[in-house]
Amino acid sequence: MLRVDGISKTFFAGTVNEKLALKNVSLEMKPGDFITVIGGNGAGKSTLLNSIAGVFQVDSGKIYIDNMDVTEMAEHKRAAYIGRVFQDPMLGTAAGMMVEENLAMAARRGQKLHLRWGFRGDEFVEFKEKLAKLDLGLEDRLKSRMGTLSGGQRQAITLLMATLRRPKLLLLDEHTAALDPKTAEKVLALTRNIVETSGLTTLMITHNMRDALRFGNRLLMLNDGEILLDIHGEEKAKTTVHDLLDAFEHSGGNGASDSMVLG
Numbered sequence: 235m236l237r238v239d240g241i242s243k244t245f246f247a248g249t250v251n252e253k254l255a256l257k258n259v260s261l262e263m264k265p266g267d268f269i270t271v272i273g274g275n276g277a278g279k280s281t282l283l284n285s286i287a288g289v290f291q292v293d294s295g296k297i298y299i300d301n302m303d304v305t306e307m308a309e310h311k312r313a314a315y316i317g318r319v320f321q322d323p324m325l326g327t328a329a330g331m332m333v334e335e336n337l338a339m340a341a342r343r344g345q346k347l348h349l350r351w352g353f354r355g356d357e358f359v360e361f362k363e364k365l366a367k368l369d370l371g372l373e374d375r376l377k378s379r380m381g382t383l384s385g386g387q388r389q390a391i392t393l394l395m396a397t398l399r400r401p402k403l404l405l406l407d408e409h410t411a412a413l414d415p416k417t418a419e420k421v422l423a424l425t426r427n428i429v430e431t432s433g434l435t436t437l438m439i440t441h442n443m444r445d446a447l448r449f450g451n452r453l454l455m456l457n458d459g460e461i462l463l464d465i466h467g468e469e470k471a472k473t474t475v476h477d478l479l480d481a482f483e484h485s486g487g488n489g490a491s492d493s494m495v496l497g
């Protein structure tokens with residue numbers, strides 16, 4: 235499904251600020267894999283996701299989605315295959331537009347744009363049903379401007395939008411980190427629900443080791459631009475936060491912060 239073949243990325247090459255953010259990273263994901271990604275600050279987690287999304291070109295290595303070489307494909311073209319949700323609830327939706335307009339836009343992603351968003355009645359019913367399932371009181375806010383919603387409500391809608399057209403790959407970059415614990419839990423439960431019911435191949439960065447163990451079928455730990463740990467299935471199920479901290483410290487990790495453990 236996704237194949238990352240020995241990618242490297244250096245920022246500010248040839249300057250005093252030169253930073254080798256990814257060092258020959260390889261990764262293969264099967265369809266339906268739900269991978270959680272952890273690691274200390276500056277480990278390369280976002281750089282990995284940004285490389286896959288095409289935010290910038292990698293220096294070497296190849297990236298394939300469904301056997302298609304996307305290494306040099308522009309970000310906006312790759313977006314047809316990839317759904318993304320970022321940490322900042324302000325990103326990913328149009329604040330001045332209504333909830334239903336944002337959803338209609340997401341439902342038409344990749345299609346020709348029209349000046350007026352013609353709504354189909356059945357679409358409206360579908361959106362309302364999907365919003366009701368979020369349990370965040372959004373089903374009656376279809377006419378509200380996105381900018382008037384809370385951070386949690388926006389993230390839930392962004393997640394819905396990112397997955398409406400069933401992307402080949404879903405990339406979540408600490409998408410619950412800016413939310414209060416109760417709302418974060420709701421958005422995480424929603425994430426699991428959407429990922430499992432649609433069988434989406436997903437990479438989710440989190441700072442919270444407990445969440446990294448609770449969610450997904452596979453876990454990657456990054457440190458200093460390299461994959462330090464890659465566990466799945468039974469092995470992942472048996473792993474504890476303590477084991478993760480041990481692995482991190484024994485391999486020279488730069489001291490796990492409290493936020494890395496607890497989120």
Ligand SMILES: Nc1ncnc2c1ncn2[C@@H]1O[C@H](COP(=O)(O)OP(=O)(O)OP(=O)(O)O)[C@@H](O)[C@H]1O
Pocket residue numbers: 245246253254255273274275276277278279280281282
């Ligand atoms: N666009 C960029 N320009 C310059 N340097 C960058 C850029 N993106 C990342 N870096 C650098 O690359 C390294 C890896 O950063 P990255 O954001 O991938 O880490 P991370 O694991 O996501 O960390 P965090 O948990 O702090 O978000 C860091 O040293 C960072 O400063």
